[in-house]
Amino acid sequence: MPRVIYIHPNGERDEVEVANGQSLMLAATANDLNGIVGDCGGVMSCATCHVIVDDAFAALLPPPVDTEHQMLDYTAAPREAGSRLSCQIVMTDALDGIAVRIADPQL
Ligand code: FES
Structure with a gap:
């Protein structure tokens, strides 16, 4: 299965196998x-x-759809060039090894 590397605000990393078709948000919460x-x-x-x-x-x-663009303007942490909603990133084999930094804070 393809893997995602989640980088925590303190720099620690978690590598998680994610089934194709699952979002990176669901993979994170499931783990x-x-x-x-x-x-x-x-x-x-x-x-x-x-x-x-x-x-x-x-x-x-x-690219993000309009709703994702709009929601990225309401994130608790400032929006950055690479900001995305992880619920909208769907795993594929092409994304094997993708690294995402978890924004802090989320609320
Ligand atoms: S889980 Fe609510 S916007 Fe992604």
């Missing part, structure tokens, strides 16, 4: 990773799943 809350369950209404995607992988992602 009890701190920092990704996912309050709305992935329907783009909470912005508590904010991550910053490593430059090398950002270009591989489909």
Whole structure:
């Protein structure tokens, strides 16, 4: 299975195998990773799943839809160039090894 590297605010890393088709938010919460809350369950209404995607992988992602763009303006931590909602990043083999930094804070 493809892997995701979650980088915590303190620099620690967690590497998690994620099934194709699963979102990075659901993979994080299913593995009890701190920092990704996912309050709305992935329907783009909470912005508590904010991550910053490593430059090398950002270009591989489909661009955010309008709703994701709007929600990224309401994240608790400032929006950055690589900011995305992890509930909208769906795992594929092409994303194997993707590194995402968990935004802090989320609430
Ligand atoms: S889980 Fe709520 S916006 Fe992603």
